Amino acid sequence: MNSLAWMVIAVLFFVAAWFAWKYYDLRKKIGTYSEQVKRSPENLPTDFSGLENLSNTIASLQSTFNLKLETLNAETSRLAAILDQLTDGVLIANSTGQVQFANPAAKKLFDVDDPIGHSIAEVVRNHQFIEAWRKCQQTKELQTESVELPARRQFLQLIVIPDKHESGSLLLAQDLTRVRRLETVRRDFISNVSHELRTPLASLKALTETLQNGALSDPEAGPRFLGRISIEVDALTQMAQELLDLSRIESGQVELIFAPVSPKQLLTSAMDRMKMQTERAGLKLSIECGDLPNIRADKMRLEQVLVNLIHNAVKFTKPGGAITLGAESNSRYVRFAVRDTGAGIPSESLVRIFERFYRADKSRAGSGTGLGLSISKHIVEAHGGKIWAESREGQGSVFYFEISVL
Ligand SMILES: Nc1ncnc2c1ncn2[C@@H]1O[C@H](COP(=O)(O)OP(=O)(O)OP(=O)(O)O)[C@@H](O)[C@H]1O
Numbered sequence: 001m002n003s004l005a006w007m008v009i010a011v012l013f014f015v016a017a018w019f020a021w022k023y024y025d026l027r028k029k030i031g032t033y034s035e036q037v038k039r040s041p042e043n044l045p046t047d048f049s050g051l052e053n054l055s056n057t058i059a060s061l062q063s064t065f066n067l068k069l070e071t072l073n074a075e076t077s078r079l080a081a082i083l084d085q086l087t088d089g090v091l092i093a094n095s096t097g098q099v100q101f102a103n104p105a106a107k108k109l110f111d112v113d114d115p116i117g118h119s120i121a122e123v124v125r126n127h128q129f130i131e132a133w134r135k136c137q138q139t140k141e142l143q144t145e146s147v148e149l150p151a152r153r154q155f156l157q158l159i160v161i162p163d164k165h166e167s168g169s170l171l172l173a174q175d176l177t178r179v180r181r182l183e184t185v186r187r188d189f190i191s192n193v194s195h196e197l198r199t200p201l202a203s204l205k206a207l208t209e210t211l212q213n214g215a216l217s218d219p220e221a222g223p224r225f226l227g228r229i230s231i232e233v234d235a236l237t238q239m240a241q242e243l244l245d246l247s248r249i250e251s252g253q254v255e256l257i258f259a260p261v262s263p264k265q266l267l268t269s270a271m272d273r274m275k276m277q278t279e280r281a282g283l284k285l286s287i288e289c290g291d292l293p294n295i296r297a298d299k300m301r302l303e304q305v306l307v308n309l310i311h312n313a314v315k316f317t318k319p320g321g322a323i324t325l326g327a328e329s330n331s332r333y334v335r336f337a338v339r340d341t342g343a344g345i346p347s348e349s350l351v352r353i354f355e356r357f358y359r360a361d362k363s364r365a366g367s368g369t370g371l372g373l374s375i376s377k378h379i380v381e382a383h384g385g386k387i388w389a390e391s392r393e394g395q396g397s398v399f400y401f402e403i404s405v406l
């Protein structure tokens with residue numbers, strides 16, 4: 001071998017040694033770097049000599065990852081807050097029907113403290129709901145079921161949605177009790193109104209037919225029938241007005257104008273309005289009221305309540321009886337009372353008289369439509385107060401309502 005060959009071998013040897021050393025150094029640095037990444041991933045070195053490119057890329061990847069994680073955490077906590085506040089119950093069950101998540105509303109609706117880990121059947125305790133869940137598991141299609149639970153006086157709707165990823169299901173429970181009750185009230189209301197309209201309309205029809213058939217020219221019967229027509233029309237007008245008042249108050253369209261009101265003045269002005277009517281009915285009307293603190297009230301509306309109550313007392317008390325208006329107070333409220341010595345109200349009716357159209361004794365109620373007390377109740381409640389009655393059949397009634405003092 002000549003010297004040139006030896007030189008080439010020597011150079012090759014040094015180059016190989018240099019590469020080997022470089023390789024060894026790089027591995028050592030990668031080892032140290034990964035140690036550091038493991039030890040404090042939130043504090044990555046970006047200027048690691050020899051690995052600048054790699055460390056920069058990893059650091060930027062990590063900050064993107066952190067940002068995404070933060071967004072994800074924020075979204076998860078927002079979702080958790082929504083699920084917590086949601087009035088609909090949410091249950092998540094796995095493929096075997098074991099509950100894995102339940103929001104507070106679900107626990108309340110199904111009346112269970114800790115449904116996690118229990119089976120759907122144990123939690124919902126209703127065969128129609130269990131069947132809906134089973135069907136959803138089989139068909140992988142959305143199922144809806146509505147059930148009335150008489151024991152709990154609840155009307156629930158359950159929607160079972162298949163969970164495509166986990167092969168489990170999501171159950172959404174809605175309490176439709178209130179909606180159902182409102183529907184019933186609406187239906188009753190319409191049937192009551194039509195029933196109440198039918199009687200005066202039938203009378204009007206009969207009266208006009210009698211007039212058409214010759215009574216119009218009768219000097220005695222003609223004016224009498226016209227008088228009856230006028231009474232029926234008045235009753236219809238009053239009913240229309242009361243219904244309008246009621247719907248306005250109920251829908252919150254009536255804005256109460258609150259101001260300081262003296263209880264004694266309120267009683268006096270209601271008495272002045274009803275004096276003539278009471279005298280004509282042969283009744284005594286009086287006030288028993290000392291000096292009381294002012295209340296916060298809409299004077300016109302509250303006077304309407306008193307007038308309604310006095311009007312009833314007049315209607316249901318025989319001549320010779322007495323109606324007493326009173327008021328007394330404590331530090332929080334003034335309690336008004338309208339007392340009569342009239343027919344009284346049977347105890348089974350006492351709980352119902354504030355309902356719309358309710359009349360205890362239809363034969364005695366005369367021209368009334370049964371709306372006066374429900375209007376009064378709404379007005380008192382709009383003042384933040386309460387109204388109730390006490391009565392003994394044959395001895396008389398007392399209607400009370402309380403309004404806060406100023
Ligand atoms: N002071 C009372 N004495 C005896 N029964 C009463 C008295 N007040 C109310 N009632 C009973 O309560 C029912 C409901 O009263 P409410 O004022 O709502 O209706 P109404 O007087 O019959 O009709 P409206 O007030 O609409 O003209 C009456 O029909 C009556 O049976």
Ligand SMILES: [Mg+2]
Pocket residue numbers: 308311312368371372373
């Ligand atoms: Mg009345």
